[in-house]
Amino acid sequence: MGCFSVVKREKNSLARLGRLKTRRGEIETPVFMPVGTQASIKSLTPDEVWDLGARIILANTYHLFLRPGHDLIARLGGLHRFMNWSGAILTDSGGFQVYSLAKFRRIEEEGVWFKSHLDGSQHFLSPEQAMAVQASLNSDIHMVLDTCIPYPLGREETKYLTDLTTRWAVRSRKAASRESLVFGIVQGGMYEDLRRKSAREIVSLGFDGYAVGGLSVGEPRQLMLAMLEVSVAELPGDKPVYLMGVGTPEDIIEAVMRGVDMFDCVLPTRNARRGTLFTSEGKIAIKRAHFRDDPRPLDENCSCYTCRNFSRAYLRHLFMARELLAYRLNTIHNLHFYLELMRQIRQAIKEDRLGELRDRFISKGKEETT
Template identity: 45%
Template sequence: MLEGPLKYELLHKDKHSNARRGRIYTPNGIIETPVFMPVGTNGTVKALKNSDLKDIEAEIILGNAFHLFLRPGLEVLKNAGGLHKFMNWDRPILTDSGGFQVFSLRDRKISDEGVLFRSPLDGSKIMMTPELSMEIQMTIGSNIAMAFDECVEAGAERKYVEESVDRTFEWAKRSYKAHTKKDQALFGIVQGGFHEDLRDRSLKQITSIDFDGFALGGLSVGEHYSETERILKHSGPKLPEDKPRYIMGIGTPLIILMSVENGMDMFDCVLPTRMGRHGTAMTWEGKVNLKAGKWKYSTEPIDNKCDCYACQNHTRGYIHHLIRKDEILGKILLSIHNLRFLINFVKEVRKAIEEDRFLEFKEEFLSNPNNVY
């Protein structure tokens, strides 16, 4: 029987890198890691039914505290008995604290208390604090909640980043204190921008709190790939080994591989479904633009190596037709395929780690320049 809200088991470490194979136990099911997590911001992964998500073997999905707080609101979620019951999803859910969404708003004021902003729905003033973020996430009832943090822009000045690191630490302590839901795990988030010493400072601060897992935040915010790689190599392996490690907001195969190589376990991104809605497929041979006219007469599947519903039942030519006619079905089929591709991708990554050939797998995959995006 599971004791507490979450248990992490380290199953194997690759002999030639920091890649690791693990397992996370939650009251709503087991998560095999490394894992890609589809994003369901508003309590739904766009255009997909729950049965679609189970067919592609999604083990955990994300919800967003900020958006769910605005609509449908806490009273609706309380009345429904939490997000699992509201959306009829019985597998694990992780919720973002809403910090990234709040900081992406133009009209906001940050103070040590929290972030004051106007609701994008009706313009009313809202003060988002660590305490409110915890109240929202506890009401949602996700299996994993995130501490409220400040995500700074890629070009932020060092002095501001330094202040932000200390503010995030104070908010982390307040989040931990306000979080009282015993069957819900809480992860802390390491910040620090692109300054290695500030990353170390934040890591020391955040890991001093007994969180159930730890995340690297503030990456994939517009920086160059080389900067992401530098911070990942510096910070990833330093996170506690006995707890899950989550890098927020990344979803290309290239960055997933880089993250795994540096000890990360969990990833999420809207990219696969967003690409699908815009007519692009992710495949083992790189991106495929199915809007292109050259696919008009194609009778081949999206990806010969894929076992998803779209690939098993429809051709590139048919999906090209749907996308060109802006039919909803085309967007659904490509969203199903792209998520299945990434889930299969991390499944192969897990196998490679178990067999101590992760670096070979990475090298072989990236030897095709089409896979670097």
């Protein structure tokens, strides 16, 4: 029996309710995974994240490899004990961070050379090493090492990097720990035929789940959705589908309607620290002057700790004063919003009305509430 089961399929789309079985419990899908890049959801304790409803989070192999080091985390009992998190953890392979953060990188057949963004020290990461690092962290879902394909990029270079991702996936599969789930990653850039080819080759390797990578890298939104459709169409219906690094509430709903089960994105936590807050009536930039004496809660339809206890005026004051409490209260609210969105999505799938939810979020997503 596999790690994933489909409970219900929506009548009007490709959306489905599922259950993902991990060593640390069963997770209802579609699911959003808060991003704990350096073994921490910024500004919150693990208990607070759990109380918000999260049962799986994402941690970053690249960052933990550089600091404090996977060997140290292993000696201290693994990532769950290190950060005192009892839920599931998915670790990415570090491929995107090597591309986006490293001061220097050189991709070779064996792997990738890069210089740390912290101190300029040189490192090498191979598919086998990426799997070994994740095994040391003892996370529950491991991602294979892939090549990040920027946008735009010519066809020949895109094909080379996509084929290299497949060859690395073969090596990753052989090196993978048998104790954790392992997901393959589909690449292919913005070329439909390369996406289909990549998906078919990755599926042939028999992973526990499949991620769609290389989207939301600067391409137009409609192109992103088109490439997502192409990729998902080639994936098996009995395995979880993970869309990496996406995104806005509107994009999440659109992706769920196209068959995606799992999401991660820094948007709710990063936006919280920058003072952009999600509400049922659209986004709020809390620094705006007209919130200075606004006694209303951030969102009158929200039941989070922040909205139950504090006014917009107070939240603006904290943010303008750069008080640490501003980042905590904003993050609590934004993560609650995203996790509540996923609950609403699951309920809408049960009731075959996901299209109604999408229409509401698309209209509100274009607004900024006053």
